[in-house]
Amino acid sequence: MQNLPRLSFLGCGSMNEAILGGILAGGFPAELITATVRRAERAAELRERHGITVLAESEDTAANRTAAESADVLIVGVKPVGVRAMLEGIAAVLRPEAVVVSVAAAVPLELMEAALPAGAQVIRTMPNTPAKLGRGVTALAAGSAATPESVDLVTNLLSGTGRIVEVREDQINAVGSVSGSGPAYAFYLAEAMARAGADLGLDPELSALLAAETIAGAGAMLAEPGADATALRKAVTSPNGTTQAAIGVFDAQGLPGIIAAGMQAAADRSAEITAELSASR
DSSP states (O other), rough: OOOOOEEEESSSSHHHHHHHHHHHHHTGGGGEEEESOOHHHHHHHHHHHOEEEEEETTTTHHHHHHHHHHEEEEEEEEOOHHHHHHHHHHGGGGOOOOEEEOOOTTHHHHHHHHHTTTTTTTEEOOOOOGGTOEEEEEEEETTTTTOOOHHHHHHHHHHGGGGEEOOOGGGGGHIIIISSSHHHHHHHHHHHHHHHHHHTTTHHHHHHHHHHHHHHHHHHTTTTTTTOOHHHHHHHOOTTSSHHHHHHHHHTTTHHHHHHHHHHHHHHHHHHHHHHHHHHH
16 A cells, blocks of 8 residues: 555444454554544554553543544444544544544445535444454445545555445445354354363363364364355255254254344444434534
């Protein structure tokens, strides 16, 4: 990436730190990155871990404005309810050519654009936590003023975090229910497998190790070029074998429907939060 942008993370909780880790692992220079957090202790922790500039609001109430005024790209990672106030607080110092990227779930582009100067370039994203290992997937939707060049800039910037896909904003809630929340589903499955293994007589620590490594290994196989989940499952599932016995129980007890219902609930909740945020404007 030539003419590297100056990057500011406004808020650096678990999701923004995951993105930060992926960007740094991709070779982006730490000296071009500034982050803001609330507490001085958290600021010191991030400085030591990542070697970036970190400003704490507890020490400097203008930390977000300071980080924003020189940034080419701002990644906003506060809780959804705090996004509008943060954007309003930096609007006066935002550079005209700056690109504002939100990782906050359920916050619509319209709300963000309304909080910033007319013509501000805003991109809404839906990342996931494997970004910190460079194995994440991030969906992005461009705002009305975001140029193709800015979308390319953000895509290249985030490429160290994993796969980047562009979607329409009305698809973001569905994306969130698949990949945004998806890592938790995988961890939930690993927990359930580990408990079941212990119930079958395995040492709990061994069962947890087997479950974790199995989920990780299966994920690596899925990540191979051309991999297909159905084909991979069938390759392990011999007719009338042990795996088929397990799959038969999962189907009989409605596991596919349970997963679909859970993902629908995730998408519905995201839509509810969007409605709540819009109503509070």
